[in-house]
Amino acid sequence: xxxxxxxxxxxxxxxxxxxxxxxxxxxxxxxxxxxxxxxxxxxxxxxxxxxxxxxxxxxxxxxxxxxxxxxxxxxxxxxxxxxxxxxxxxxxxxxxxxxxxxxxxxxxxxxxxxxxxxxxxxxxxxxxxxxxxxxxxxxxxxxxxxxxxxxxxxxxxxxxxxxxxxxxxxxxxxxxxxxxxxxxxxxxxxxxxxxxxxxxxxxxxxxxxxxxxxxxxxxxxxxxxxxxxxxxxxxxxxxxxxxxxxxxxxxxxxxxxxxxxxxxxxxxxxxxxxxxxxxxxxxxxxxxxxxxxxxxxx
Amino acid sequence: xxxxxxxxxxxxxxxxxxxxxxxxxxxxxxxxxxxxxxxxxxxxxxxxxxxxxxxxxxxxxxxxxxxxxxxxxxxxxxxxxxxxxxxxxxxxxxxxxxxxxxxxxxxxxxxxxxxxxxxxxxxxxxxxxxxxxxxxxxxxxxxxxxxxxxxxxxxxxxxxxxxxxxxxxxxxxxxxxxxxxxxxxxxxxxxxxxxxxxxxxxxxxxxxxxxxxxxxxxxxxxxxxxxxxxxxxxxxxxxxxxxxxxxxxxxxxxxxxxxxxxxxxxxxxxxxxxxxxxxxxxxxxxxxxxxxxxxxxxxxxxxxxxxxxxxxxxxxxxxxxxxxxxxxxxxxxxxxxxxxxxxxxxxxxxxxxxxxxxxxxxxxxxxxxxxxxxxxxxxxxxxxxxxxxxxxxxxxxxxxxxxxx
Numbered sequence: 001x002x003x004x005x006x007x008x009x010x011x012x013x014x015x016x017x018x019x020x021x022x023x024x025x026x027x028x029x030x031x032x033x034x035x036x037x038x039x040x041x042x043x044x045x046x047x048x049x050x051x052x053x054x055x056x057x058x059x060x061x062x063x064x065x066x067x068x069x070x071x072x073x074x075x076x077x078x079x080x081x082x083x084x085x086x087x088x089x090x091x092x093x094x095x096x097x098x099x100x101x102x103x104x105x106x107x108x109x110x111x112x113x114x115x116x117x118x119x120x121x122x123x124x125x126x127x128x129x130x131x132x133x134x135x136x137x138x139x140x141x142x143x144x145x146x147x148x149x150x151x152x153x154x155x156x157x158x159x160x161x162x163x164x165x166x167x168x169x170x171x172x173x174x175x176x177x178x179x180x181x182x183x184x185x186x187x188x189x190x191x192x193x194x195x196x197x198x199x200x201x202x203x204x205x206x207x208x209x210x211x212x213x214x215x216x217x218x219x220x221x222x223x224x225x226x227x228x229x230x231x232x233x234x235x236x237x238x239x240x241x242x243x244x245x246x247x248x249x250x251x252x253x254x255x256x257x258x259x260x261x262x263x264x265x266x267x268x269x270x271x272x273x274x275x276x277x278x279x280x281x282x283x284x285x286x287x288x289x290x291x292x293x294x295x296x297x298x
Numbered sequence: 299x300x301x302x303x304x305x306x307x308x309x310x311x312x313x314x315x316x317x318x319x320x321x322x323x324x325x326x327x328x329x330x331x332x333x334x335x336x337x338x339x340x341x342x343x344x345x346x347x348x349x350x351x352x353x354x355x356x357x358x359x360x361x362x363x364x365x366x367x368x369x370x371x372x373x374x375x376x377x378x379x380x381x382x383x384x385x386x387x388x389x390x391x392x393x394x395x396x397x398x399x400x401x402x403x404x405x406x407x408x409x410x411x412x413x414x415x416x417x418x419x420x421x422x423x424x425x426x427x428x429x430x431x432x433x434x435x436x437x438x439x440x441x442x443x444x445x446x447x448x449x450x451x452x453x454x455x456x457x458x459x460x461x462x463x464x465x466x467x468x469x470x471x472x473x474x475x476x477x478x479x480x481x482x483x484x485x486x487x488x489x490x491x492x493x494x495x496x497x498x499x500x501x502x503x504x505x506x507x508x509x510x511x512x513x514x515x516x517x518x519x520x521x522x523x524x525x526x527x528x529x530x531x532x533x534x535x536x537x538x539x540x541x542x543x544x545x546x547x548x549x550x551x552x553x554x555x556x557x558x559x560x561x562x563x564x565x566x567x568x569x570x571x572x573x574x575x576x577x578x579x580x581x582x583x584x585x586x587x588x589x590x591x592x593x594x595x596x597x598x599x600x601x602x603x604x605x606x607x608x609x610x611x612x613x614x615x616x617x618x619x620x621x622x623x624x625x626x627x628x629x630x631x632x633x634x635x636x637x638x639x640x641x642x643x644x645x646x647x648x649x650x651x652x653x654x655x656x657x658x659x660x661x662x663x664x665x666x667x668x669x670x671x672x673x674x675x676x677x678x679x680x681x682x683x684x685x686x687x688x689x690x691x692x693x694x695x696x697x698x699x700x701x702x703x
Contacts, residue, residue: 050514069517077514083506087312099304100515144511 001064002027003152003183004049009058011044011207018044019055020207026183028151031174033198033215034187035289041207042187043080046154049185050077062152073102076150080157080187082141086130090121090140093129094147101148108147115143119169134161142170146177153177154185159193171197191286201285203292210292215285222288225255227264230277238267250277301516305524306531312499313532318491323536326484327543334551354426355383355395360402363434372426387413396427425451478649481572482615482642488536488576489583489641490608492529494601496587499525501597518681526584526673533580537573568648571658578665579641583607585672586638592680607638614643625651634661637668 002025011019019041026032034042048055051067062071085093091112098108116122119139129137138161146153158174159167174197178184186198194201194215201218203211211218229235229251235244240259245252253264261280268275283291313319353373356363357380375392377383383395394412402408408427410419429449436445458466503509512521586607587600594600614621614633621630625647633643634653640661647653 047510050510052510052513072515075514077511079507079510081507083502083508085312085508086502087315096304096308097511097515100301100512141511 002061003063004185005059005061005064006045006049007059007061009045009048009060010056011041011048011053012056017207019048019204022058022204022207022209024202024209024212026152026185028183029178029181030200031178031184031186031198033194033201033285034185034204035189035191035194035201035285036204037289040204042204043156044207045204046077046156046185046187049154050075073148074151076145076148076153078141078145078153078155078158080160082138084129084132084137084140087128089126089128090116090132090136091125093140094144097144098147101150103148111147111149112143115147118173119143119166135163135166138162139166139170142173146173150182152183152185154187156187157189158186159188159190167193191284191289195285203289205292211288219282219285219288222283222291224281224283225257225259226281227253227255227261228277228279228281229253229264229268229275231268232274232276235268235273236271238264240264252281302520302524302527305516305521306528309499309525309528310531313495313528314535316495318495319532319536322488322491323539326540327547330480330543330547331550334547337551353392354423355386355392356398356430357383357395358398359400360398362398362402362431365434365437374430384411387411398431425449478568478645479618481568482645482649484540485576485579485645486612486615486642488533489579489611492533492580493583493587493604493608496525496529496584497591497594497600497604498597500588500591501594501600504591504594505596518677522588522673522677522680526581526588529584530577530580534573534577537576541569568645571648572645574662575641575644575665578662578669581669582637582641582665582672583611585669585676589672589676589679592676592683610638611642613639614646618646621646621650631657634658635664637665640665 004024004026006022006024009019009022010017022041022045024032034045036042044053047053049060049062049067051060060067063074065071088096091109094112094116095105095108098112099105103111113122113125116125119142121136121139121143124132124136127136129140132140138158142155142158145155153174155174158170162170171193174184174186178197178199186194188194198215200213201211201215202209211221230249231251235251238253240256240263241253242256243254255261255264261278265275265278268278353375355375355377357377363376375386377386377395380395380397383392383397386392387395394410394414397409397411399405399407399409408431410423410427432449433445436448460466500509503512516524587604590600590603594603617629620627630643630647633639634647634657636643644653644658644661
């Protein structure tokens with residue numbers, strides 16, 4: 001059973017479509033990367049899933065049913081712009097928000113200590129939120145998101161503002177949550193994190209799904225059938241190449257539809273070229289993102 | 299544990315830790331002590347007899363002054379001409395002078411000349427001049443005792459009688475307005491501070507998007523009901539703390555005034571109604587603040603919008619003097635029934651006159667309906683507008699929100 005099932009969702013504001021015929025699903029033990037340019041409809045989609053607002057049409061099912069208050073204790077949500085009660089200490093805030101998720105105080109306190117330790121924040125537990133740096137505040141919010149051991153975790157830009165060390169800590173915790181069977185939606189602009197963490201990807205542009213599926217398969221769809229080659233001297237004339245670009249002595253060769261990377265490698269060997277680098281290129285998610293977003297926005 | 303209770307507990311503890319609440323709670327007994335100190339000081343000054351007019355000169359062109367030139371503690375010094383009197387005043391020999399013109403007996407006009415800047419002649423000076431003139435005008439016509447009686451202020455002893463013809467336990471006195479008046483002022487201030495506190499809190503939660511985290515855990519109703527109840531309870535705790543200190547302060551005030559305000563009679567229904575209106579007022583203002591919080595982008599904007607009803611809350615106090623002069627006017631009934639002014643208006647009216655039971659009942663019912671209806675509307679507006687940032691919805695959008703919700 002899918003943890004989230006979204007079917008033909010529509011939402012418009014003042015006559016402009018924010019979400020248009022959006023459908024996707026998310027299973028246990030899976031991370032879905034929700035990506036798209038600013039204003040694409042990512043946040044609106046998340047807010048409809050969480051029942052903060054109603055769709056104009058379409059259906060959202062959480063744990064097999066329409067969203068209801070009873071499910072809130074099974075969901076963890078980290079919004080994009082994050083704030084905390086300034087006068088509360090980190091531990092008090094975590095325990096209070098955990099209690100709103102149905103945890104009893106002693107269990108919340110115990111788990112808060114474990115997570116604070118895992119994130120290297122234990123010594124700051126009595127620090128008031130107004131005294132914390134942005135990064136520290138974000139870690140506290142992240143702890144609040146997962147403290148009640150939710151089955152579904154929705155995170156909007158969880159890495160923004162974090163230093164590399166904290167990014168790594170949070171990334172590992174997210175991966176661990178997935179391994180424990182949690183279903184995770186990760187909305188972010190950081191494509192490298194999507195590539196590192198996500199199993200599937202949903203790219204939205206102008207409210208519509210423009211790319212959805214397994215991350216590896218999705219990338220292959222945008223494979224340009226090209227290779228990166230670096231040889232001693234000039235590369236010379238090769239058959240089966242429709243376009244070539246040189247960047248710092250490295251050739252990017254775009255192959256024709258009937259040519260394969262093996263054909264190019266064979267030709268180079270026949271020519272007796274000393275090959276320093278030969279790499280079958282697959283487009284990064286960032287390139288796909290820029291290509292789709294750029295193309296749609298033109 | 300019930301989530302509304304958890305919100306209530308958190309909000310209540312946060313409210314009573316806030317500087318505004320603590321200051322307001324402590325300010326009442328502290329200000330009362332200062333007031334008592336002031337009463338005591340004024341009594342001492344009054345006892346020492348320094349409250350006198352000084353020396354007044356007079357020029358009698360009408361030729362009616364024939365008796366002694368001392369009136370109470372004030373010397374009344376005769377001068378032959380206006381020029382002499384003026385020169386004496388400019389030389390600080392006298393503080394002021396009056397001219398009794400030749401045609402005084404036909405016109406009744408007296409001229410007073412002074413160097414002091416003042417809004418009007420003090421009642422003490424008027425009484426003194428009047429007494430001086432009366433004594434001289436009636437000297438040969440009535441006995442000194444009658445002259446003294448005429449010059450004395452009217453000693454009116456009013457006895458309030460019940461419908462059954464018995465003497466009422468609650469007798470009329472201006473002092474009776476003291477407790478309801480002070481309580482009304484405190485209620486008005488407390489409602490204003492409470493509203494601001496709620497709006498600021500909501501504004502912070504909206505601005506920081508913490509509200510989204512909260513709504514991913516609790517329903518809008520749970521959050522808002524928890525907040526409203528917390529604010530109401532904090533208000534009730536405040537009034538209870540004031541009531542605990544009240545007997546001590548009243549005792550102190552009675553002894554400081556030398557018994558002058560010892561005749562204070564608090565209307566029997568005042569205590570109960572005071573608590574009822576305090577709670578209802580707090581709940582109503584909390585609901586209004588939620589509505590304002592829903593359509594504002596931040597605490598500052600919300601506080602500005604809330605001025606509309608927090609200022610209206612003080613209308614009964616602005617017009618308190620008119621209420622004392624015209625207690626039967628229908629405008630007071632309207633203000634008693636209008637939910638925003640009802641708590642303060644009822645408290646002030648209780649100090650001035652009786653309020654028919656139907657008006658109190660109707661006022662409480664209207665308040666309750668306003669609170670429940672207002673909460674329902676506020677929740678709808680909040681739901682529709684909580685995700686709007688940077689743009690305050692117009693009236694059309696709010697109406698649209700309500701229709702859609």
